[in-house]
Amino acid sequence: WSQFVGRYVTLPGRARIWTVSLCPEQGEGRTPLVLVHGFGGGVGLWVLNLDRLGARRPLHAFDLLGFGRSSRPPFPHDAQGAEAEFVRSIEDWRREMGITTMILLGHSLGGFLAASYSLTYPERVKHLILVDPWGFPVRPTDPSQIRPPPTWVKAMAAVLGRSNPLAVLRVAGPWGPGLVQRFRPDFKQKFAEFFEDDTISEYIYHCNAQAPRIHLLPRELPITLIYGAESWIDTSTGRRVRELRPHSYVRHLAIAGASHHVYADQPAAFNAAVQEICDSVD
Secondary structure, eight states: OOOOEEEEEEOTTSOEEEEEEEOOGGGTTSOOEEEEOOTTOOGGGGTTTHHHHTSSSOEEEEOOTTSTTSOOOOOOSSHHHHHHHHHHHHHHHHHHHTOSSEEEEEETHHHHHHHHHHHHOGGGEEEEEEESOSSOOOOOSSGGGOOOOBOHHHHHGGGGOTTOGGGGOOOOOSSOGGGOBOOOHHHHHHHGGGOOSOHHHHHHHHHTTOOOOGGGSOTTSOEEEEEETTOSSOTTHHHHHHHHOTTSOEEEEEETTOOSOHHHHSHHHHHHHHHHHHHTOO
């Protein structure tokens, strides 16, 4: 097992972001890999990936504000404002960490935010890796084609508390709060009492309604999209991103036997794929 360091990184506004870092001696001087977790997640969910991915280069994983061990500051009450605040906090964290450029990997909501960060600060990202990301599906016109997302995240949000900034977002998108159905009975039994309304499902609704902005990224920024072959996320959007960026590097791959949590469902295959990407970067 690799040695790692866990610490709080204090941002200019005094909010603190819990960060876990692995800095192997043989990786000194190489571009660090930064992991951004999904909704209801935290750094602990990368436990099957940290050793392998941090073996040959610095690796940093952090809890987004409002999640895990990080601070829960007040956020704007509108979705766009909250998104901008998340992006700003990631940039503040980068500066405090002294990271010049990075390989940025985001899963699910973390993929949505990693893409948003890269749109705002593209000069800081050497390679963008989006793992089963929210916010990229092409909206189907036929309701029968809509693939319902799992809503265990509604129950998971109970862990974060009612004060979480995500709970104030009221937005729109392709699925709609009324279409979001719970499929994890264990979470339902544990946490459903905390959520009588549709707050979290509305946020999922928003994230999947975003018009793709990926074509606005600089053409020289390489992008890899990794999907679970059995995921509820629409994997065809990887090909759509390639169409939107015909003169840029876009790679799209699906990992067999993996669902939405690709990194945990098939960790060996996921680690090998990410390691290959990282090896292409200094």
